[in-house]
Amino acid sequence: MHPSTADAMGSADAGEPRRRIDGLDVARAVAILGMVGSHTGDEGIRGADSDGWGWLAVTHGHPSALFAVLAGVSMTLMVTRRGTLPVTALPRDDLSGARVRIAVRAAILIILGFFMSALGTPVAVILGNLGLMFLLALPMLRWRSGVLLAGAGAFAVGGRWLARIASEWAGDSGMELVPVVGALWSEHYPALAWMAYIMVGLALGRMDLRATGTAVGLLVGGGATAAAAWTVGWALRMELSGASDSTIENWLTDEDHSYTPVEMVLNIGVACAVIGLALLLAARWPRALWPLASAGSMALTLYVAHLIVIAIVGAEMVWEPSNVSFVALALGLVAFACVWRAAVGQGPLERVLTSTSTALAAPRP
Template identity: 30%
Template sequence: MPSASTGRRIAGIDAARGIALLGMMATHIFAPWTAGTNPEPNFVGLVLSGRSSALFAVLAGVGLALLTGGSRGHQGGSLAADRGGIAVRALLIATVGMMLGTLEVNVAVILVHYAVLFLCALPFLQLRRRVLALWAAGWIILSPVLAHLLRPVAEAAVDPAELGHNPMVYDLLTPATLLSDLFLTGYYPVVQWLGYLLAGLLIGRLELQRTGVQLGLLAGGAVLAVAAKAGSWLVMDRLGGYAEVAATESAQRADFDLVYQVNMSWIEQRGSWWWLGGSSPHSGTSFDLLHTVGTSAVVLAACLLLTSRLPWLLLPLSGAGAMTLTLYSAHVWVLSTLPPTAPDLPVYLWQAVAAMVIGMVFHALGWRGPFELVISTASRLTRDALKPTGSRSR
């Protein structure tokens, strides 16, 4: 995304987006725990699961903030034009996501949810930092409670209440199921995930190229991440929450302890309010959201600090991060062509290396990724058409 102050890309944000891309690729390829008679969560399950996709979503909010004026923010006619451009951007991203949804692949494609999040963020673009901070905090804390209340309602009212596959064009024929899946019952429920975009919007309204802001973001993110885990530990371990959820019907599976540590999207969290005390990856609880917002802030701050002094240092990451939509889509398509027996490590390494090399080549040539070029051009043309006379892009 362009910097509001310089008109150029901010390498640190692109580098963080590159980390998110490589992390999501790893979670798509590797199992989250070791094989054998005594499986244990591995690095992918304990470190990357949940955090990579959350980073991707938080950075989407940062990008929206930069698109709409950065720390100053646009108002009036310029903001209305920005909203039109973002809506077009969302429509095109959703189109790509629905195309990927037709592929036979064991990946939860995020793009349609990502696009819906863009649309849901439109009413918040004009808010000042203080008001936006209140909205972000309130949404992160309260939306899991709202989702916990609404999921049973959706499941009772809509049959089926979830798609069971990635969204695709045909799902538009069953809008109730599609909306239920996108907002409540799917892999990336928008009701909770909007908190990531609001947090990203707030971060993007800061003076991100100032060292003091970067250090504050690093320290604040670390404190938030640790505090969220500590709070969840108090609720689930010291107050007995884990024993309560383990006794529910949803938890009656042999691998529950492993799943609890690496990916709670595989379990229907029902039968107890204690589920809201967890912080497991993809649990969608307040503690989970707060923790992953914190880790996202730490990664972004570290990338900004490094690239502000040595812009070339993270070029393999920032090059890939500047064209994540193209590379993510190519990654999903490639996975759909591989046999299930393809070895995980070679598949990941050659895809990760290819993504970084392609990103660096495009950066050196001054090119945009193909999907990024189409979407940014359509978005810019829409903004220009809607902007007041005399303020159009040149």
């Protein structure tokens, strides 16, 4: 990996915030719109005549994993002042401040996740789980990239098993009733597995994400990783076709949200490839992709907005999906983001995150 340093900025002042990386915002938009498609789009029935869009199958599992990887990238960029200096060069006081800002954001995500879940939509809300992952990542911010990737591999391979063991223990001890902690082993987005995505993102954030070579490497390397995971999983399932269903289910299936090693590595590869492609396209056609970059710059706002829309319209928007509704909602979210960004700038919830975390992290006189 190529660390981002102040030298990569040329004559820019290391203390001056760098511009947002549009490619990352485009990737965030892909993640958010993908989740909107997963919740409201009509995939249809595979192998049968249907008015649904079969390609929407890619919106199951991949977008939420991409969202988590990008969250890890964002944390590292917060620590490195958007890539102006290596993590190891960050002054101790600045690192402490960054940890406070991340912890405050985690708390806001957890609270926001509680309220979004209280809306009663059929959607498994990721925000609370993501907030817990932010907290778990706090001691990892200065870990070496090799350690982060090794840890990601361990969580990808053993996370599902750890989550199941922890869930059984929690049921026996009554810990399943403790708020927030249950996100470690929850059925959806268990942190004990999903920390793999966060740790990959933390490592990716150390790279020079403005360099074309980095983008190409992510696209090619991510694509190769995804293809290898799918191929190995398929080959092992064929080879072990006589094995018990539990063996396939626990270790070898690539079914979305199964949290097996095969699915986790597949999702990591897809996420890296999407980020690489988004970085390349945004650098080449920034104006054409400005609407997506605008949407990605306020990903949290749009995620919450789509849940509110589902709550207002009703559960049938999820249980009886329509691609007309999906397209209308997706276009509406992007249009809102464009208007808001042009008129106001930072997204409303993003503004709350930034102002609150910055205020609480500011040194006291």
